[in-house]
Amino acid sequence: MKFRKVIESGIITAALAVSSVTTAVSASAAEVDTTGVVGSVLDRASQIASTGIQSVQITHQNAQAAAAAAAQAAEWANKMLVTVDENSSLNIRKEASQDAEVVGKFYHGSGAEVLEVGAEWTKVKSGDVEGYVSNAYCVFGEEARVYAEANCETQATAKADGIRVRESYSTDAKILDVIDAGESLKVNTDAENVDGWVSVECNGVTAYVAAAYVDLDLDIDDAVSMEEIRAREAAKAQQAAAAQSGNTDSTASSSAAVSASTSDTQLLAAIIECEAGGEPYAGQLAVGAVVMNRVKSGSFPNSISGVIYQSGQFTPARSGKLARVLSNGKISSSCYQAAAEALAGADNTGGAKYFHAGTSGSGLVIGSQIFY
Structure with a gap:
């Protein structure tokens, strides 16, 4: 390796210098007092070795910077x-x-x-x-x-579960929230830059997470297909008409339909996108059904927004992910369809009011989540 070779070169140079001087001193030791000369030469040899190592360190740092720049250029080339x-x-x-x-x-x-x-x-x-x-x-x-x-916003995404979000850049600071693997918070790029910490926005305030436990990425949105755009518009029109007439058609309905405003429909579709965007359609419908079952239960808030934003319930609502999805409108047509069906009374969970990731445990497994 080049790095290793440069280091060895510096040490060898110093070693040769010491060896040469020592030999010369030994040859004339009987006639000349060489104590001061040896000390001086050894100091010089030490300086040569030190300079060689420092040069290697600088070269390595430059190589790292060049490699990082090359990787960044390659990443953005296309x-x-x-x-x-x-x-x-x-x-x-x-x-x-x-x-x-x-x-x-x-x-x-x-x-x-x-x-x-x-x-x-x-x-x-x-x-x-x-x-x-x-x-x-x-x-x-x-x-x-x-x-x-x-x-574009920069997002800090947790690498593991249980990452603490703190009030300040100290492990002794108050914990404001905890995020799990895959959850993201917006990076506050205007905040003070503190080594080992990343400043983020959490529930409307500036907070900090340990840099070692998050990945930083630019939040760049994908394009939206015309099918998705038409599905959104159709779902909004359908729910607006239902709210105005007080009637909603139901498919596979097992409970009463709930009239909803266009904003409620979008909010329900957005939380489905956040919680089950990568799930099969049945899993998306199930998440919508859980929300609606809570609305109608009497044990939870009696509105869609009240249920979704209830403290400690839906992680995307508190992490900022839901707000970003609502802002950028990146909601699939299937999530809009699932929201419309759930609002119409469809429930494929048997009345479930809770769900979590996993396929083992008590409850109904739909996709990669359990409903109970």
């Missing part, structure tokens, strides 16, 4: 971000033409993997959407990274 503002969107088209069918949309803070770059259009893939975007509204590679750092 990335792009859109530059539209928060009130705009960018169409993704089926072909590289302004007249081609729109297959999805990018919103502010969205990005994609670059598949093919053209003079005016670039083929990209983002989430479930693949198509062409106009280069005029995109930035690529290093420019995309700089844009993302300036315009």
Whole structure:
């Protein structure tokens, strides 16, 4: 290894210097008092060795920095971000033409993997959407990274369960919250930079987590397909009509339907996305059913928002994940459909009011979660 070789070179140089001087001194020791000379030469040899090691340390640090920069450049080489503002969107088209069918949309803070770059259009893939975007509204590679750092949130994601969120950057500071593996908090990039700690936003206040237990990533959204957009609009229209008429159609209903505003429908769909976005549809419906069973039970708050935001109940509500999903609108059509069915009275859990991850234990296993 080059690092090791440089260190050995420095030590060998010093050793040779000491050996040479010692030999010379031995040869003339009978005629000259060499005590001072030997001491001086040994000091010089020590300086040579020390300088060699310091040089190696600097070289190693430079190599590490260069490697990190190269890795970052490679990571962003095939990335792009859109530059539209928060009130705009960018169409993704089926072909590289302004007249081609729109297959999805990018919103502010969205990005994609670059598949093919053209003079005016670039083929990209983002989430479930693949198509062409106009280069005029995109930035690529290093420019995309700089844009993302300036315009996208940075998230601190827990690497393990039970990560403490503290009031200050000390292990003696008050614990404000505890997050589990996969849960994220927004990084407060304006806060004081403290070695070994990451400043985050927790329940509206500045807090700190130990840097060793979180991964830091830019929160870049995927594109939204036209199917998802249409499903959202249909679900909102359906629930708005139901709220106005006081009637809701029910499929596989086992309990009374509940009228809900458009905002309640979106909130229910969002918590389903957070808790079961990667689950099969039955698992998504089950989460919606748990919320509605609580609303109707008399033992919990009697509103959808009251149940979801009840203290100590739904982790995404307190971690900030739910707020981010509501803000960016990244909710799948299946989660909207599950919310609509749950609101209509569908319940595939047998009246469950609780659930947790896992497939062993008492209760009804649906997907990778147990309902009871």
